[in-house]
Amino acid sequence: MSNIVLQFSLDQIHKIKNYYQEYIIKIPSNSLFLAKKNNTTITAYKSGKVMFQGEAAQTEADKWAKTAVNRPEKSRIKTVNDHDYAPPAALFQQAHIGTDEAGTGDYFGPVTVSAVFLTEDKVEPLQAMGITDSKTINDQNIDRLAKELVQLKIPYTLLTLDNTKYNKLQQKGWNQGKMKAMLHQHAINKLMNKINPADVKGIIIDQFCQPVSFIKHIRQENLQLAKGTYFMTKAESHSTAVAAASIIARSRFVKAMDQLSGQYGITIPKGASSRVDETAAYLIKKNGLESLHAIAKMHFANTDKALRLVK
Secondary structure: OEEEEEEOOHHHHHHHHHHOHHHEEEOOOOEEEEEEEOOEEEEEEOOOEEEEEEOOHHHHHHOOHHHOOOOOOHHHOOOHHHOOOOOOHHHHHOOEEEEEEEOOOOOEOOEEEEEEEEOHHHHHHHHHHOOOOHHHOOHHHHHHHHHHHHHOOOOEEEEEEOHHHHHHHHHHOOOHHHHHHHHHHHHHHHHHOOOOHHHOOOEEEEOOOOHHHHHHHHHHOOOOOOOOEEEEOOHHHOOHHHHHHHHHHHHHHHHHHHHHHHHHOOOOOOOOOHHHHHHHHHHHHHHOHHHHHHOEOOOOHHHHHHHHHHO
C-alpha cells in the first residue's frame, strides 16, 4: 500500500475537496475531510497537508502534485516499492522473522498480528506444506495449517487487539496505521525474547504504510525499530515467514469471528460490504448502538450506513 503526503494552499485544498465531494464519507477531528475513491483514502488536514493512501495513491496524488506547495521532484514522490527498506532477495531463504496482520479491513472483529521466526531448514518444508498467502486459502485450511505450524513448534507470537480497546485508541487519536505499527513491533519484540536474536538475519514486515511513518508511530510510544528490519508489500508471496504469520493471524481472526457469531446467534460477516451494514443495523435495533463498541470498528463508514438503515 502506498502512502503519499503533499502540502497545499488553502485555496487548492478547497478545489481538492470539491473534486472529491461525492466521495467524502466523514469529517474526522483535526481534518477537513476524508474521502475514498479507487480503493484509496484521501485525507485533508487543516495544516494544508493531504494524505493519499491505498492502491491508487500514486495516481490520485499525481492529479494534484503540480499544484502542491514546495512540490517534491517526481522521483521523490515514492511508492513503498521504491523505498530504501526493501529486503534483499537472499533474505527470503535465510533465517528471518516475518510479520503480518488480519482483520484491519473488516468492520466486525479484532485486529490480529503474528510474528514468525523461520530458520533456513524450515523454509522449503513449509512451502511444500502449502504455507502461502492466507488470502488465497479458505477458512477450513487456514485452521488446519495454523495447527500444523503450532505442532511443528515454529517460534511465533500472536497479538489480538479487541474492538473495545481498538475504539478507545481511535478516540484517543490513534489511526489504524499506528495501532498496526505498535502491534507489529510488540509482536517482534516478544518473539525476539523467545529466540536467540543473533540467529535472526533480518525482519520482514508486510508493509501497510511507509517505513518512515512506521518508525514515527513506534517512536511516539518509546519503541525503536529493530536493526535489519525491512518492509515489503505482498511480502507473503516472497517470504515464507510472512506467509506463516499471515496464516496464524488469519486463523485467530476467523476463530474470533466464529465466537462472535455464536455469541450473538447470527452469522457475523467479514469485510465491510452492504451485508455488514445490514447486520450492524440488525444489532443496533436489537441491542442498541453502544453494543457495537465491543464487536466493531466504530469509525468505519459502516456505522453511519447502518444507522441510516435503522432510520
